[in-house]
Amino acid sequence: MLQDIFAAIPLGIFLAFLLGPVFFVLLETAAIKGFRAALCFDLGVIIADIVFLSIAYFSTNKLLTSIKDDPALFIFGGAILATYGTITYVKEKKALPKTEGVEVRKLKKSDVLGLMVKGFLLNFVNIGVLGFWLGLIIVFGPQLKMDPDRLLVFFSTVLLTYFVIDLLKILLAKKLNHKLTPKRIYLFKKAISILIIVFGAILISRGLFPSELEQLEHQMENIMPEKSK
Incomplete structure (x- = not known):
């Protein structure tokens, strides 16, 4: 068991520093709304990871592989992210602060569930998260x-390590709070x-042009070894 725990810790650290929308929104939430708000947001993220892990474990590899590579799901997930980003951008543009003396809004009790959701x-x-957990099940499952x-034990350690690193990121981002003007x-x-x-x-591009992106990835893989020689 100890061997499984030690093997899972580096994976949890790696997961915590994967750059994606969750990474940046977590830092934004911590810096602007504080520790409690970011913690609620992060708990929602962890719950989603647990759901994906459960799907990966209780479903067959063949079914999961077909779901993971379904272009429609990439387009759907990408469209939701892009729409969310666009709405947030427009909303913030309309809310441009007029003065420098506006206080950062504190978290209310009613916001807790909303942040988790x-x-x-x-x-x-982000269907790529499902692919990530599926890959871990396929790689580490046989080893275990x-x-x-x-x-x-292994995946609980991964998630716990990921959560602990996130707490450290939240605390560091929170220190920026006093430097943030409107x-x-x-x-x-x-x-x-x-x-x-x-x-x-x-x-969306992964859903619309899967074969082209796969060829590009292979070309990049071929170029990198040549440069390293």
Whole structure:
């Protein structure tokens, strides 16, 4: 069991630093709304990961592979991300602060569930996350002999490590709070919105041009070894 735990920790650290919409929105939430808000958001993200892991474990590899590679799901997930980013961008543009003395809004009790749902959905619509967990099941499952107890320990450690690193990221981002003027908050949110739109566009392109992107990835793989010689 200890061997499984030590093998899972680096994977959890890697997962915590994967750049995606969740990564940036978590930092934005921590810096602007504080620790509690970011924690609620992150719990929603973790719940979505648990759902994906459950799907990966209880479904057949053949079914999951077909779902993972379905172009329609990439287009659907990408469209949701792009739409969310666009709406947020337009909303923030209309809310451009007029003065520098506006206080950052504090979290209300009624916002807790909303932040968890936001974290869940933002992670869940990214079909690439399903592919990630599926890949881990396929790679590490046989090494763990598909033993339910060992799998539970391994993936619980991955998620726990990921969560602990996220707490550290939240605490670091929260320190930026006192340096954030309304103008900087506006620019920060605007940048996050643009990043989410970009991630959505990437997912849509994976759905619209799967073969072309696969060829491009193979070409890049061939170029990289040549450069390393």
